[in-house]
Amino acid sequence: MPDKTTEQQTPPAGEPRTIKKYPNRRLYDTSTSTYITLAEVRQLVIDGVQVQVRDAKSGEDLTRSILLQIILEEEAGGTPMFTEAVLANIIRFYGHAMQGFMGAYLEKNVQMFTEVQARLAEQAKTITPEMWSQFMNLQSPMMQNLMGSYIEQSHNVFQHMQEQMNKQTEQMLGAFGIKKR
Structure with missing residues (x-):
């Protein structure tokens, strides 16, 4: 479990913001040392922040999977972009x-x-x-x-x-x- 007492860290310029995904499906933003929601990851992407999602245990890159999940949720609700x-x-x-x-x-x-x-x-x-x-x-x-x-x-x-x-x-x-x- 991450330490909540660490101070906020900003990734170096040009480096993606690292988000760890835990087995309980929770997403942990290592820059802010807080848990975030999929909606907040979506907002980071909209704001132009480069993100990289990693499995907390294996280190496997899950970024594409999370981005596809965001697209799936957007397509399921509201007005879909793709016919x-x-x-x-x-x-x-x-x-x-x-x-x-x-x-x-x-x-x-x-x-x-x-x-x-x-x-x-x-x-x-x-x-x-x-x-x-x-x-x-x-x-x-x-x-x-x-x-x-x-x-x-x-x-x-x-x-x-x-x-x-x-x-x-x-x-x-x-x-x-x-x-x-």
Whole structure:
């Protein structure tokens, strides 16, 4: 059991905040020397804090499992982000030759979308209510530029993914002595 008398420690810059998971399913934040809930881990993630969840006994990295648990709870309550069709399509990629590419593609697209959202939030700070109504109109050049940039980046990521697949296919076929026409 952790010692509650230790003073709060902040992880060094760039290091993830370590959270230990005990067999009783409790989560212990080593930075604050307190037990925290899954909702509090969620808030840390939302706040941009990098977290790493470890099994208290074995030291096994449980971060992905905890993040998936948070997503599952979010999907079960309120308005889900993923439709059944999207979830089914994601499942279909497991074990498929494209699995690695799909993960990278989704990761890059979510990162680009996050960057667009951050730029939008930054630009929104200087917008008056009148400008805001114009901005929300899809004819707004600012909105078109942001979405155009996102779509172009998404297209580039997909094109890069296709090029990588073509190279790997050529290498694989070449190993069998087959040349692509």
